[in-house]
C-alpha cells in the first residue's frame with residue numbers, strides 16, 4: 001500500500017534534476033466556459049514548480065462538479081489518483097518512482113512457521129514491485145532463498161514471479 005505520493009520523474013528546466021514531488025496542490029483557470037487545470041509538482045532540488053495538465057480547454061459542463069471541488073480543495077487523494085492514471089502520465093511524459101513510497105502489510109507473522117502457505121497479494125495502488133522482493137520480505141526469507149524455492153518448484157504461482165508486477169497474484173510456498 002502507498003505511504004505517500006510517488007516521485008514524479010521529469011526533467012527540470014531550471015536545474016536539470018529529474019525528480020519532482022506533488023504536494024497535492026492544483027491550479028484551475030477558467031476562461032469563459034473553458035477550463036484548464038494542472039496538478040502542481042515541485043523539483044526536489046531547486047523547488048521550481050512544473051504543471052501537469054489535467055484538463056485542457058475543457059468545457060466546464062463536461063467536467064464533473066465533484067472533480068472541480070476536489071481540485072479547488074487541493075485534495076491530496078486526487079493527486080494520488082491522477083498520478084496513477086496512465087493517460088495523464090503519457091500526456092505529460094512523466095514516469096513514477098515508487099521507491100520509499102509504499103509498504104508491505106503482512107497482517108501479522110502467524111504464517112511464518114507453517115509448512116505450506118497459500119498467499120494472496122493485493123495491491124492498494126498499481127505499484128510495480130518485484131514479487132521475489134515481496135515474498136522475501138513477507139516470508140522472512142533472503143531473496144536468493146526465494147529464487148532457489150522457485151527453481152526447486154516449492155514456490156509456485158500462476159503468474160511469472162520474475163520481473164515486476166503491479167496486479168494482485170497468489171502463490172503457494174512449501175518449505
Ligand SMILES: [Zn+2]
Pocket residue numbers: 012013014015016017043044045046047048
Ligand atoms: Zn530543479
